[in-house]
Amino acid sequence: MSAIAVERPRQAAVGALGRGALRAFAFVAGLAILWGLWEGYRWLGMREHWTWPFTVNNVNMPHIHSILQAFDKPLQPGGPPLRHYLFHYALFTGKEALAGFALGAVVGFLLAVVLAHSTLLRRGVVPYIVASQTVPLLAIAPMVVLGLGTKGVTPWISVAVIAAYLTFFPVAINTLRGLHSVDPGALELMRSYAAGRWDLLWRLRVPSSLPFVFSALKISATASVIGAIIGETPASLQGGLGYAIVNFNQYYSIQPANLWATIIVCALLGIFFFLMVVAVERIVLKRAPEYVA
Amino acid sequence: MSAVVIKGVSKSFPAGVTALTDIDLTVEPGEFVSLIGPSGCGKSTLLRIIGDLVKPTAGSVSVSGKPSAQARREHEYGIVFQDAVLYDWRTVAKNISLPLELLGWSRPRRAARVKDMVSLVELSGFENHHPWQLSGGMQQRVSIARALSFSPSLLLMDEPFGALDEMTRERLNAELLRIWDETGSTVIFVTHSIPEAVFLSTRVVVMSPRPGRIATVIRIDQPQPRTAATREEPRFFELVTQVREALAAGGAPLGETQEPALVEEPA
Numbered sequence: 001m002s003a004i005a006v007e008r009p010r011q012a013a014v015g016a017l018g019r020g021a022l023r024a025f026a027f028v029a030g031l032a033i034l035w036g037l038w039e040g041y042r043w044l045g046m047r048e049h050w051t052w053p054f055t056v057n058n059v060n061m062p063h064i065h066s067i068l069q070a071f072d073k074p075l076q077p078g079g080p081p082l083r084h085y086l087f088h089y090a091l092f093t094g095k096e097a098l099a100g101f102a103l104g105a106v107v108g109f110l111l112a113v114v115l116a117h118s119t120l121l122r123r124g125v126v127p128y129i130v131a132s133q134t135v136p137l138l139a140i141a142p143m144v145v146l147g148l149g150t151k152g153v154t155p156w157i158s159v160a161v162i163a164a165y166l167t168f169f170p171v172a173i174n175t176l177r178g179l180h181s182v183d184p185g186a187l188e189l190m191r192s193y194a195a196g197r198w199d200l201l202w203r204l205r206v207p208s209s210l211p212f213v214f215s216a217l218k219i220s221a222t223a224s225v226i227g228a229i230i231g232e233t234p235a236s237l238q239g240g241l242g243y244a245i246v247n248f249n250q251y252y253s254i255q256p257a258n259l260w261a262t263i264i265v266c267a268l269l270g271i272f273f274f275l276m277v278v279a280v281e282r283i284v285l286k287r288a289p290e291y292v293a
Numbered sequence: 294m295s296a297v298v299i300k301g302v303s304k305s306f307p308a309g310v311t312a313l314t315d316i317d318l319t320v321e322p323g324e325f326v327s328l329i330g331p332s333g334c335g336k337s338t339l340l341r342i343i344g345d346l347v348k349p350t351a352g353s354v355s356v357s358g359k360p361s362a363q364a365r366r367e368h369e370y371g372i373v374f375q376d377a378v379l380y381d382w383r384t385v386a387k388n389i390s391l392p393l394e395l396l397g398w399s400r401p402r403r404a405a406r407v408k409d410m411v412s413l414v415e416l417s418g419f420e421n422h423h424p425w426q427l428s429g430g431m432q433q434r435v436s437i438a439r440a441l442s443f444s445p446s447l448l449l450m451d452e453p454f455g456a457l458d459e460m461t462r463e464r465l466n467a468e469l470l471r472i473w474d475e476t477g478s479t480v481i482f483v484t485h486s487i488p489e490a491v492f493l494s495t496r497v498v499v500m501s502p503r504p505g506r507i508a509t510v511i512r513i514d515q516p517q518p519r520t521a522a523t524r525e526e527p528r529f530f531e532l533v534t535q536v537r538e539a540l541a542a543g544g545a546p547l548g549e550t551q552e553p554a555l556v557e558e559p560a
Contacts, residue, residue, distance in 0.1 A: 185374055185378040186378050189374070189378050192370070193392050207382045210382070
């Protein structure tokens with residue numbers, strides 16, 4: 001019987017454990033280095049009275065520990081701590097981003113499937129898809145919110161639409177490329193079976209394109225969070241992280257740590273979305289390990 | 294009724310290259326016919342014309358009495374390429390059942406057939422492996438099982454063992470003969486290995502390049518079933534020499550590969 005190239009289980013288990021520990025160590029070390037750089041720059045900047053590119057002081061660069069402490073401090077005397085507000089803001093923005101992500105992914109994917117079937121359509125439509133992304137989001141966000149608002153659409157759904165506007169683009173472009181990246185031998189095989197368009201699409205082109213789709217979804221995952229945050233601002237929608245950013249911006253000179261804490265939460269939300277896509281990719285994409293990033 | 298009838302087939306590519314000129318060949322049911330020749334003699338192109346994957350410029354091909362286009366639509370043949378062309382995202386069992394899904398077979402019927410095919414190519418126990426977990430030889434066996442899964446009367450093989458090492462190739466040669474014997478299908482087999490062609494075939498079609506044409510057809514009269522001992526008989530060496538000389542007479546020495554491989558025109 002021919003030899004097969006499967007790792008011996010014991011070695012694989014030890015390897016996975018070792019890799020896990022290494023990854024955890026690298027993560028902690030990365031955090032420690034960032035902390036050190038921040039505090040080091042702060043200390044040096046304040047001692048040397050640097051004014052370029054910005055004046056280093058407690059407002060522009062608060063201590064990391066004061067940012068972390070801000071999570072625990074009440075926003076108003078006697079009220080709940082900041083983390084309570086930020087948690088609910090993150091849930092609200094997360095809901096918008098998730099809806100926007102899903103909408104953008106579905107629209108981008110279907111658009112790519114349609115465009116993959118016609119060169120003429122591709123030539124005609126793709127330039128407009130590219131152009132759509134050069135329009136400033138801040139300019140169209142109020143139009144979307146107002147326009148959909150007159151149709152009776154809830155504001156948070158309008159924000160999701162704005163997030164989708166940002167997320168459909170990478171999915172459409174990458175899926176289109178993926179659908180065309182089919183092995184010519186596999187196409188010849190399908191032809192030998194006289195497979196129809198539909199079978200060709202669902203049994204060959206779409207599965208072949210999945211690694212490309214997931215690369216795009218990773219970009220879209222973080223973009224959807226950004227889209228939701230930016231969308232809230234001109235929509236004057238309260239209750240999300242975008243609102244919190246605008247609000248804390250006004251009190252920045254007094255309580256800079258609140259804004260920084262909000263930024264951290266925004267980043268965590270984006271990372272959470274990204275990791276969800278990676279997790280789904282691991283389950284769906286049963287490929288040779290080198291194809292799974 | 295003949296398995297394959299090729300009449301006056303020629304093929305020119307748009308670039309002005311004449312791949313094949315005036316090919317006539319008839320293959321009877323149950324035959325094992327090898328097409329052998331140096332690179333650029335059009336043997337792979339001829340195989341693809343039989344399979345209606347490439348259209349001939351002139352001439353006609355019939356498979357099981359039908360025009361080749363109809364034969365393809367009606368799944369008269371299975372094909373095996375030099376690359377196994379397995380779908381990475383499908384397991385061994387799922388790869389084998391791909392043509393059965395396209396034919397609309399029910400799930401239980403597919404499962405039963407896959408089981409038979411897996412044991413035919415001796416891959417029992419690997420049904421749930423993915424292609425990238427298999428060696429090259431095992432991948433090619435999956436490819437053969439897939440090609441035979443819907444019991445086509447004709448099996449087209451395009452240098453299926455060309456990328457494998459000599460030992461694996463000889464073992465798969467023997468297995469292919471066993472499968473051929475068990476299924477009773479007709480095989481057309483493209484190769485550039487003389488011993489492989491002689492060992493496997495009932496007839497060897499020697500082709501020569503520029504333009505691609507049939508130089509001669511040599512009947513291989515060694516008895517069946519053939520075994521490892523077949524390769525050591527004096528008659529085997531005589532036939533190998535005969536094919537080699539026919540190739541040399543055809544114009545191009547074996548191993549001449551500087552000619553670019555013919556590029557497929559888009560279907």
